[in-house]
Amino acid sequence: MTINEMQDEIVEEFSVFDEWLDKYEYLIELSRELPAIDEKHRIEQYLIKGCQSRVWVDAELKDDGRIYFTADSDAIITKGIIALLIRVMNGRTPDEIIDADLYFIDRIGLRENLSPTRANGLLAMIKQMKLYALAYKSKM
Incomplete structure (x- = not known):
């Protein structure tokens, strides 16, 4: 599935909700499905600067030339948002991630x-x- 196909799937999932409260509930549900980040990555080095809540993100370039992300947050809505971002960008090549136009964010009204x-x-x-x-691309 391409990045855009994944985004379209997310837009479709959110389209069933009329109220934003329901969309927030869905984000909370998604946050529960996010695999836990390794404890060794819950440190300052992996903390995202500019977030009101604490968000840790790690990425690993596997032998298949694709990047796999893990993340966590101390805020449940934020955790749901990062779960969506990972769903779209996980298992992609560095170029796919760099070039991605993440239109689903606006289309679902996020x-x-x-x-x-x-x-x-x-x-x-x-x-x-x-x-x-970008960092992984420069090492390839």
């Missing part, structure tokens, strides 16, 4: 329903994931 500090945090999470991709 950006407009986040507080300014959460919206900044969302951008910081995306930036960090793309920085991992």
Whole structure:
């Protein structure tokens, strides 16, 4: 499945909810499905700067040339948001991640329903994931 197909699937899933409260509930549900990040990555080095809540993200380039992310957050909504980002960008090549246009964020109404500090945090999470991709690309 391509990045855009995955985004379309997410847009479709969120389209069943009319109210934002229901969408938040769904984000909370997604946060519970996020695999736990290794404890050794719950340190300052993996903390995303610019997030109101604490968010840790790690990335690993596997032998197949694809990047796999793990993450965690102390805020449940934020954890649901990072779960969505990982769903879209996990198992992709560095170029796919760098070039990704993450349109699902606007299409599901996420950006407009986040507080300014959460919206900044969302951008910081995306930036960090793309920085991992750039770093791994430079090592290939």
